[in-house]
Each structure stands twice: as structure tokens, then as C-alpha cells.
Amino acid sequence: MSGRMRVVGLMSGTSYDAIDAAAADLTLDGDTLVLTPLGMISEVYDDDLRAELAGALPPAGTTLAAVCRLDTRIGRAFAGAAVRADRELCDGRADLIASHGQTVYHWAEGGRVHGTLQIGEPAWIAEATARPVVSGFRPRDVAAGGQGAPLVSVVDVMWLRGRPGAPVALNLGGIANITVADGGSGEPLAFDTGPANALIDAAVRDLAGGGAYPFDRDGVLAARGSVCPPLLRRLLEEPYYAGPAPKTTGKELFHLPYLRAALAGFGSLPAEDVVATLTRLTARTVADAVRPFGATEVIASGGGTRNPVLMAWLREELGGGDGAGAVLRTSDELGLVSAAKEAYAFTVLGWLTAHGLPGTVPSCTGARRPSVLGSLTPGGPGLRLPEPVTAAPVRLAVSPRGNSASFRPC
Template sequence: MRVIGLMSGTSYDAVDAAAADLWIEGDTLRLTPLGTVGQAYDEGLRAELAAALPPAPTTLEAVCRLDTGIGRAFAEVAARADRELCAGRADLVASHGQTIFHWAEGGRVHGTLQIGGPAWIAERTGLPVVSDFRSRDVAAGGQGAPLVALVDTMWLRDRPGRPVALNLGGIANITVAEGSCAYDTGPGNALIDAAVGHVTGGRRSFDTGGALAARGTVHRPLLDRLLAEPYYARPAPKTTGKELFHLPYLLGASAGLGPLPAEDLVATVTALTARTVADAVRACRGTEVVASGGGTRNPTLMGMLGAALPGVAVRTSDELGMPSAAKEAYAFAVLGFLSAHGLPGSVPACTGARHARVLGSLTPGAAPLRLPAPPPGPPPARLRLAPGPG
């Protein structure tokens, strides 16, 4: 099956698409990467989205408009991926959508909302669409994240030692490859991006090449205040988001400390990400970190993380053949494939759900809907990158 995975993370800057051929051989799911495309959100749409996200108030009208605008943006990227990567022969689209709220309270997740109507994708491409992956895990008592844990455990389980997959998106999350532990460690790029936007008056939205942080000095009193956040001490499984880690949160933590040089503020929140990720890797007894996501393009962050984990190999997923910038899009292509085949896409030990569940909702395309039969035997236990069959 040829599947297009669509993803826009908590940095809400662009829609990424990854296309793959996927098939099952025995206990192994084979994946042939066909390439990736991406497209930044229109500046007006991104501004509307930013204005509607917590802690800002919003309206149902704004949410409806965003659902439509984001759905159309996802649809255009899906159509482009089908045309440019699949020669118009894709079978399925798997769309994560855009998270706008993750309702975590009292150590539980009560609901989650991803927008970007799949009907727009199905109408534009003519392909069936699997979407709304997180809601079923939440309904089964899980955190709804990190859903990539299943893909990470399948992909890394045969590596030596105790490898840990790390995603450095707006929020950082880890998965121990043996499937015993996966959770959001805290902010990935969320506070870094918020700090950069603040100190540049909105002229920049991220720390290009980690340059600002590299010129700064970590402000220890602010770092200590940030590390006192109760979320870090909570047991896993747990999830968080920009509902907690946003600019007002950062400004509140820095209140009373006097003016900080811009570079020092960015260096401090970069150190926070490195420290909280490193603490999580040590707690899970990780021997190797395989990192992906936008944060891997920040050499200052990656350098701080390596320094905080002496004796632990820190590498990017690119070194293992999985493009770090599009790993989550590939992961949702895998989850879409599993859902279409009636196979579970969650790891209860990682999300806290009562049971593994088939994830997502299905929107038919232009043709009559025909789903493949579930394969005989147990679900595949391994994921291998491979050349195409034949």
C-alpha cells in the first residue's frame, strides 16, 4: 500500500508530507521511503492560529474558520505529494491534523482536538483519509501521546543497548525502544521559539542555527525556577503542550529577575530543554539517543544535550535512514497503514490506555471504499526501511 503521511506539529509552522510504500513480511512491516514535501502555512493562517491558541481566548467561529483553512492547506500538500512523490498512485492519506488543544488535567488527559477537516483532503485528492488518531487512545484511558511510540519501538527494538527515540518538536517526547516507557519530557522548541519571538519583537520565530543561544550565558536563577515546574516530577505516562509552555508562562517565571539580555534568555530556555530531556533519558537508563524533529537543526541545543549525557551516543535519525525533519510524517503513514488493515496503533504501556486500539476515523475518497483484509497472525513487531518489493 502506498500511503502519504501528513503532519504539522506544535510549532505550527508548516505541513510536512512523507510518502511510503508499506507491506508486511512475516513479523516485519517494510517501509520504502518515497520522499517528502513540505509547505509553510500562509502567514495569515498562521497568525490566526497563533491568536486562537491557549492561553488566548477564541470563538467557535474562529475554530471553524481554522478547521477549514488548515484542512485546505493539508489537502494541497497531500495533492502535491501524490503528484510529485507517488506519480498519482497513492492509496491512502494519513493526516494527523493540527493540534489546537490537549485537555490534560489532574494527571489525566480528558480530551484532545486536532483540526484540519479530512473531507477537504479526500475531496482534493480523491483518496480515502485516516485522521483523528489521538482521540481513540484518549477514549481508551490513554494520554493520546506519544503515538509515535509504536513506530519507534518497532523500528529500534533490535538495536543494541537501550536506545531512546527523541522527538524535538514544539514539545519534546521520548520512547524507550523496548516499549516500556514513552512520554512528553516538556518543552522542545516551544519556549525557545516563544523567547525568540519576544526578544525580536516578532521579527523572528525561531533561533536559526542556535545562534542566539550560542552567544548567551545560561541564567541560573531563571533556569532553577523553570526546573521547579511540577510537570517534570510527575510519573509517566504523561503529556503536555503549549497549553502550559507558552510566552506568558516564561514571562511569569522571569518576573522579578531584572532585565535579561536577549541571548541569555534564549540560552536559558535552550538549556532547559536539554536538561529536561537528559534527565528523562537518564531516568529511563538510555544508552543511545536517536533524535528527530526541528530541534535537531539547532546545533546549540544538540550540543547542550550531548554535554548533558556523557557516555550516551546522541545521533539523528538521518544516520539510520529516517529523515529527521519528516520522521513524524512517516510515522503517521505507518499508523494509517495499520488502521486501514484493522491493526492496533497504540502501545498501552506507553500511553496509559487500557487496551491497544485501532486508531483514527476514516473518510472515504472518490472511489467505493475497499479496505484490505487484516493480515493473518499477530500484528507486525518490527519496522524495517527497505527497497521496494521486486
């Protein structure tokens, strides 16, 4: 075995509610990269930072001063999560930090992505941990003509390879994305299907007053409500769903003003009915995206897996209950805690970059060629990186020896 590294992956998704930090030992065994999970912690953004971030995101206007403040404050928050993960999960022996940062804008226009911006200055992480930091993963793929998303597709392709049937990986964050092991031409395919929790969360905050949680905890609101068929039909008319893959979207499109425009003319629908309709929208659009590929199993991860109503309706839409459609399961069944899967994916992406290996699959992002991703911020004097690996791993195996069930909130 070679290429052994202990890596901390840092991730905050489009729901921008917390920083997830997952740690893993990664070792190359022939053509297989073996991931041994060491656990995960989660640091919730404080209310003030979260409110400042929400106020600066599209379609709201902002200033460079606000962006600078957010870049610094989020960088410090990521640094705190990295320090804690190194201490609690790695016994202070992490070799590398891989930070996705916080996406604040994805410039998609005319069917192409022209730019992308993730903030959370990595210098704060390097200074606090004295570890090298790989960050800025998305821009290189965009520069190579890709969508810059979904970046986890390379990890999914390695992970799904060798599974029977036609497996599909699904992430249910703010936005839903899938990776199809065989997109129909022998090449894998990945793309964003549309909103997962983005519109549901917006409705909870705006129409239901947010309550104790800024999301539909345990699907309680959706369970109380009834789907409004005319509203669902209007939402399904969104042109994005009919666009060809690979494609990507985000809260630049699926935000509160978008929801308010969709609700125009429907009077005062109960908040529960709106949330139920949006939950059905997510289930329907994911299933519609999966169906053409003849999927035999859909392996879900992300915050949406904790919504039992969404999962039940997705299972219904996929038609797997009678054996005729795709079976829905979570990544927990395959050794990766669903809440931590994307953070673990960034440990793999960091490992690939540190070894000089590409972190993209062109058929998944639409890029002209695979690219080595990210920029490196040294952690201190005497920077040493591992020897480059000439042959990239083609499979990812999750070691059962890892403490994959370890999850420690802040």
C-alpha cells in the first residue's frame, strides 16, 4: 500500500447552515483508494454570520466590503472546525485539510458556467492548523469548460464502480444532484436535478415563520399538508428541468423570490400545503431525472435523507416498492454517514490534488479534459507533498474498520 494520508474535508453546502468536517485515512492499494472514516463533527454558523451570509446571497445586492467581511469570517469559522476535527478525530496528526469553502455564486448563463465563487479564505485555516490546505476546487473545471459541478461525481464514479445493476448516487442538499455510473454511452454522467431543500427551506422561513428550525424538521409540515396540483404543475414548467445534461443550478435560480412568483395567483395557500407541494416537487424532479437511465438503485445522502416524508415520496416516485423501479437506500448502508458523505468526498478530492491527480470526470462536468483541482496554501515552513502517483485509482472502497458512525455536533 502507498499514498497514505490523513485528510480533513471541510464542506458547507447550499443550505449554509453548518460546516461539516469529516476525517479519513486514505491509502492506495493497487487501483483502489481505501477510505477509512474517522468520524465527523459539525459546527453551526452563528446566527449573526448566517444572517449576514443570507443577506448577501442572490438575488440580493451586496458590496465588496460585505464580501470581504464574509470571506474572512467564514474562513475563521472553517479554521475553527478544522482545528477541532484535527484534535478530536485525527489525534492532531492530520496531513492535509481540503476545504470546499462556501459557494456564494455560480455564474451560469446561456447553458454554460462562466465562473464560480467560493469564499472562506484558506489562509485562516492554514494559520490555525499549521497544515497545508487545498481549496478552490471548482474554478479549474470551469476554466476547462466544465460546469464546476457536481464535483463529487469523480468520487461517486469510483465508489459505484463494480456495483451490480445500474446504480445512481443522489445528494439531497439545498440542490439535488445525481451521478449515473453509466449515462447510456458507457460514460458516467452527473448533473443537478433541481432543488432538494432550497425551496422547502425558503417556504418554511417565509410562510411558516421558521419556528424552532429554519427547515421542515422530520417532514412535519409536509405531512400535515396536501399537495396543490395546479401549483405543482406550474413549478414543473420550469425550463431547467428539460435542459440537457451535464447542467448545474443553485440558489441563483431557486430562491425565495422565485417561490413567491410561482405562488402568485394562488391566494393564501396554507404553509403546510406549500411545503407539501415543494416536497413532492423535489421527489418528482429527482425521479424524472433518474428514470431515463434505468436505475436499479439510488443511493441517497445529504440533509434531505433526514426528511421521512421526502424519502417516502421519493421511494414512491421511483417505483421501487414493487421491484419494478429503483430501490432507494442511503449511503449509511454502504459505510458512509449520509450527513458526512460530501465532506468525505472532499477528503478524496484533496488526496487526489496532493498526489497530482485529476479530480474531475469530463463526461460528468462537461469539461474538455480532466483537471487537477484547487490551489495549495502551505501550512508552515518545510512544505512537503507526497510523491506524485502515476496511475490514478479507479475504485473507492470504504473500510469497515473506520468509525463511520461517529458524528459529533457542535
